[in-house]
Amino acid sequence: MNDAAATPAAHPAYDTAPVVPAAEWHALTHEEVAGRLAVAASGLSVEEAAARLARHGPNALPEPPGRHPLLRFFTQFNSALIYFLLAGAAAALALGHHIDAGVILAVVLINAAVGFVQEGKAEQALRAIRSMIAPHASVMRASRRVSVHAHQLVPGDIVLLEAGDRVPADTRLIRARGMLIDEAILTGESVAAAKREEPAASGAPLGDRHSMAFSGTTVAAGQGTGIVVSTGPHTEIGRIGRLIAEVEPLATPLLRQVDAFARRFTWLAIGGAAALFLFAVGVRDYGWTDALIAVVALAVGVVPEGLPAVITITLAIGVRRMAARNAVIRRLPAVETLGATSVICSDKTGTLTRNEMTARRLILARGGDIVEIEVSGTGYAPEGELAWQGAGDPAIEADELLRCGLLCNDAHLHNEKGIWRVEGDPMEGALVSLAVKAGLSPAVERGSWGRLDEIPFDAAYRFMASLHRGPQGEAAIFVKGAPEDVLAICYEPGGLWEAAIARAAAQGERLLGFAAKRLDAPPARLDFPDVSEGCDFLGLIGFIDPPRPEAVAAIAECRSAGIAVTMITGDHAATAGAIARQLGLADDPVVVTGAQVDAASDADLVGIAARTAVFARTSPENKLRIVRALQSTGAVVAMTGDGVNDAPSLRQADVGIAMGRKGTEAAKQAAEVVLLDDNFASIVAAVKEGRTVYDNIRKMIAWTLPTNGGEVLAVIAAILLGITMPMSPAQILWINLILSATLGLALAFEPTEPGIMARPPRPSRTGLLTRFMLWRVVLVSLLFTLVAFAMFALSLWRGQGLEMARTIVVNTLVVMEIFYLFNVRFLHMNSITWRGALGTPAVLVALVAVVAGQFAFTYLPVMQAIFDTRPIAFLDGVMIVAVGVGLMVVLELEKALLRRLGVFTAAQM
Structure with a gap:
């Protein structure tokens, strides 16, 4: 960092917030960020922090504007239908039938009361988003680590983040060690994002900004330090809050x-x-x-x-x-709107898919050729088998690969009332399930191969390594990580695997590479030089979040009913396209990325939205524009979502559908319908x-x-x-x-x-x-x-x-x-x-x-x-x-x- 940057006076551009467009902070080096925000390694002084707080306001989202309750109540009577009813009451009174007039007036009052209670969804959604900002934060102020209320954070503050922390403001990371951040509320990604301090590419989608930690997200693993670049309404969550406030409610x-x-x-x-x-x-x-x-x-x-x-x-x-079909209605007219739906815009993870990573195939090298072993079963349940075209037992053939995946692994599986759940990383949980399918016992293997040390996963080198002592006293290092990075530390030439990696990626699989290194004796501790070269590449394992079987049937029913289903996800295009084909969204699903949506005009987007089955790597603005484009054609749009990033489009849609299990409170407040089981089939039933x-x-x-x-x-x-x-x-x-x-x-x-x-x-x-x-x-x-x-x-x-x-x-x-x-x-x-x-x-x-x-x-x-x-x-x-x-x-x-x-x-x- 630039210790010479002493005072903000030397940087007059700072007084115009934000200093740099929010889309560009991730593309700057942290030294450039520190210079532009006039902050030294020791952090801001108490006086400077107070001055900036006075200038920029608290790190909080603004209270939603509200109307007086009486005004809200009386506006419920402002409709031709109510005047029509009152005319009926007057007619009844003219005849002297006071009971009938009283019944009509009671109907008017009941309708007004229902409307009054349901009024203000945007205000509720904004309040739910405000609660997502962390209450306290650890910062460096005048060379001292102090805990301050999150509302007191200002641009230029240096924050310290650890596993379990909620990120208090949009932060440019200057140090990241094994840092994984759950950004599902913003990106919809089911897998935590790996963070590192190097600048990300200019114009990178939100999910690819590896140098940023965003307000309201949660640190899943590791630790890091960063410079606050945006607070309150200038954060990504704040921007989403503004989008919600700008959306006009639609009549059903x-x-x-x-x-x-x-x-x-x-x-x-x-x-x-x-x-x-x-x-x-x-x-x-x-x-x-x-x-x-x-x-x-x-x-x-x-x-x-x-x-x-x-x-x-x-x-x-x-x-x-x-409600009996697991769809809870928050707003009465949404019942009928669902029946008029002509387009369902659905999230992928957990709605169309199980949100349970599953090992689908093992890829090995045998005799200079690549061979594949298919794995049956879905989800974390260790039920399935391994099958291949070769002779012999595939589990024996892949024994070392399976053992590596089980031992270089911190996850555990638990059976809770017949439901298998993973404690730890989803992909590691899938590896444990795979090992059990192949006949290995996690308890026995981990007991026989005791772990002596490990190198945690880090985005800088993109692999994890663990040191073990075997049952005969032998020692081994097991490595798993990104295929390219694991291949780089192995004897095995990468060229043999390029085609296999490309083929699996084209089918939407997430790949992990595995390697092992045998040692005569274990070192006192495991250091990076021990694994930087000389490893034997064991193979690849492809993972996929499998489609829900009931979702496949539900989509087929939608197509027969003339209802188009469009997938809008934060996931990568190849993965989303592969899932779309398995779901049968279209005969040949067209995939469009968020970057392409950004480049399209509103007029062009109407045609794009009409012919596209999958939108990948989308931002909240993308989703909002897609919904509006579809509505401009006369379509009645139902939109599903679970994250804060989905709230604006949920409110814009004719009927917003939030996920009840994994959905954020902001998404639920913005939606008219909440699914108790997060299942697409329940939408079709509704x-x-x-x-x-x-x-x-x-x-x-x-x-x-x-x-x-x-x-x-x-x-x-x-x-x-x-x-x-x-x-x-x-x-x-x-x-x-x-x-x-x-x-x-x-x-x-x-x-x-x-x-x-x-x-x-x-x-x-x-x-x-x-x-x-x-x-x-x-x-x-x-x-x-x-x-x-x-x-x-x-x-x-x-x-x-x-x-x-x-x-x-x-x-x-x-x-x-x-x-x-x-x-x-x-x-x-x-x-x-x-x-x-x-x-x-x-x-x-x-x-x-x-x-x-x-x-x-x-x-x-x-x-x-x-x-x-x-x-x-x-x-x-x-x-x-x-x-x-x-x-x-x-x-x-x-x-x-x-x-x-x-x-x-x-x-x-």
């Missing part, structure tokens, strides 16, 4: 559709009511009171009071079902449930709107024709109340229809009312209106009186809505089946409740007094049921005819 497809529907419906209802009032008064000579009653009847009929409540309940049921939820919402709308439409058309027709209305306003309100709280709610419990994952995703811009739904609304509304007037006229013609005629009409409408419910339960298939006739428990319970309610409405004296009804004769009741059966037959024939003629596709239905 359902909320957009409901809001648009509510706006149009509200204006239509207001316009229709006003026009009808003027027509009744001006043309039909209705009195003001009679006209007002007619308009109120229209309002009561047209407002689907129970629609928002049933939508909310349907979503809540979906939440419960998804998508299936999401499609079911949306199907059930559509069924409920397909059932509600036409039945309300029939009531409305009956009122309009009566006024236009100048005849008596076939139902009173109170009776219309009764129909809405008894049916929406029973039959409408029963549709929320409908199971998944067969073939739901064989349909393509619905377009994100599809309205709530598709062409088929509009057709159904018109057709069923007309049928209900015609039958209502026919039954009304028939009853009056038979001389049964107005009260009896209206009672028959109400019961006819209710029966038709019961039979129509059975038709709607299967929009994409025939409803007249044994399964359709049996119904579900929810449908049967609702049916019993409706029948009981209608008997009370018709025969109970108190209800007769309230609703002005009369008891219906048995034969009239049979005729009413027959009308319902006839409606069911007509609509089933219509459904079959439309499918046969191909008028509506499955997606349009």
